[in-house]
Amino acid sequence: MDLLKELQENGYVLIKEAGLHDPNDTLETAVATFAQPISYLGLPLVMDLKPKPGFQPASYAGTGVFDLHTDLSWFEKPPKYIAMFCVQPESAGGGRPLLADGWKALADLSPEDVDYLKTQPVTFPAPDHIDYPPLTDPIVTDRGEGPFIRFRYDLLDEPPAPVQNFFAAINDNIIYVDVAPGTMFIFDNDRMLHGRTELKGGMNSDRHFKRLYGDA
Numbered sequence: 001m002d003l004l005k006e007l008q009e010n011g012y013v014l015i016k017e018a019g020l021h022d023p024n025d026t027l028e029t030a031v032a033t034f035a036q037p038i039s040y041l042g043l044p045l046v047m048d049l050k051p052k053p054g055f056q057p058a059s060y061a062g063t064g065v066f067d068l069h070t071d072l073s074w075f076e077k078p079p080k081y082i083a084m085f086c087v088q089p090e091s092a093g094g095g096r097p098l099l100a101d102g103w104k105a106l107a108d109l110s111p112e113d114v115d116y117l118k119t120q121p122v123t124f125p126a127p128d129h130i131d132y133p134p135l136t137d138p139i140v141t142d143r144g145e146g147p148f149i150r151f152r153y154d155l156l157d158e159p160p161a162p163v164q165n166f167f168a169a170i171n172d173n174i175i176y177v178d179v180a181p182g183t184m185f186i187f188d189n190d191r192m193l194h195g196r197t198e199l200k201g202g203m204n205s206d207r208h209f210k211r212l213y214g215d216a
């Protein structure tokens with residue numbers, strides 16, 4: 001499978017049976033075939049995503065619903081690729097991973113709304129658990145390879161109508177990612193939005209995913 005070609009065509013790629021024997025190595029090896037595995041802000045290269053006390057509900061270690069977003073929206077240069085590995089989906093059936101194609105959502109909007117998203121700067125704050133200044137930029141930036149999207153709806157203060165419409169269009173384009181233990185999926189963080197449903201087991205949830213960023 002040509003991962004980069006799939007990513008460029010569909011925005012994401014799903015590898016149902018990547019194997020469970022060494023998830024960190026599986027993630028790193030897969031990403032290294034088309035990108036540079038990279039860590040941000042001194043965090044581990046492969047992050048374990050499971051509930052931890054003290055995190056806001058919509059965060060990698062929280063247990064709430066996590067609205068569809070791009071990662072590191074508040075960072076000058078967010079990671080181009082995100083690879084996720086499912087060690088254990090939540091037995092209780094929550095915490096389902098979601099994707100949505102931001103390009104399809106944009107195509108569902110009026111030209112006026114798209115123009116707003118491309119021209120009006122929005123301030124994206126870092127989440128509570130990260131000490132980093134906010135970034136102000138339009139949500140959509142045109143590039144030769146297709147629009148670059150920054151989006152983190154739940155941290156915006158009183159989003160105006162075009163931004164609300166974009167969020168609604170994103171939610172009309174949800175893909176439920178079909179994961180099992182040993183499934184890996186990789187997506188383009190400049191194009192695809194990702195999120196999850198609420199964890200049903202709270203802090204005692206057995207949900208365990210891993211994440212690795214890749215730089216183009």
Ligand SMILES: [Fe+2]
Pocket residue numbers: 069070071194
């Ligand atoms: Fe995320």
